[in-house]
Amino acid sequence: xxxxxxxxxxxxxxxxxxxxxxxxxxxxxxxxxxxxxxxxxxxxxxxxxxxxxxxxxxxxxxxxxxxxxxxxxxxxxxxxxxxxxxxxxxxxxxxxxxxxxxxxxxxxxxxxxxxxxxxxxxxxxxxxxxxxxxxxxxxxxxxxxxxxxxx
Ligand code: DHK
Numbered sequence: 001x002x003x004x005x006x007x008x009x010x011x012x013x014x015x016x017x018x019x020x021x022x023x024x025x026x027x028x029x030x031x032x033x034x035x036x037x038x039x040x041x042x043x044x045x046x047x048x049x050x051x052x053x054x055x056x057x058x059x060x061x062x063x064x065x066x067x068x069x070x071x072x073x074x075x076x077x078x079x080x081x082x083x084x085x086x087x088x089x090x091x092x093x094x095x096x097x098x099x100x101x102x103x104x105x106x107x108x109x110x111x112x113x114x115x116x117x118x119x120x121x122x123x124x125x126x127x128x129x130x131x132x133x134x135x136x137x138x139x140x141x142x143x144x145x146x147x148x149x150x151x
Pocket of ligand 1: 016017018080082083084085105106107108109110117
């Protein structure tokens with residue numbers, strides 16, 4: 001049995017500019033920060049005996065590396081690839097090497113926004129997609145992966 005099969009770690013990955021969550025375009029992304037996301041998700045995860053590892057990078061290759069690392073430690077990935085959603089075959093391919101569930105999260109409803117935000121490469125791999133729910137979307141993502149991985 002692989003490590004990840006026994007794991008109760010959920011990796012939450014965040015793409016470029018989300019380090020500025022809370023300061024960046026708050027009319028679109030709100031005023032809560034990634035620290036708030038981590039705290040809220042950890043509280044939900046703990047109720048079912050899961051842990052959260054939240055990471056963020058502005059670099060595509062670093063996110064690919066984080067996904068590879070998650071292969072060894074995590075039972076599931078919740079990912080907001082941010083702008084890489086719409087451009088990155090590399091992140092899609094990395095996610096395709098991960099065997100557990102993947103949930104894609106967007107804080108905003110990208111379908112209400114510019115045309116170039118309507119297509120997602122990551123959706124080709126994701127079991128579910130949550131968008132337009134603000135940072136609560138991450139919590140819904142965590143709830144979903146718990147439902148998919150607990151028995
Ligand atoms: C975040 C971003 O940074 C954008 O590039 C995406 C996504 C949407 C979000 O809504 O969380 O287009």
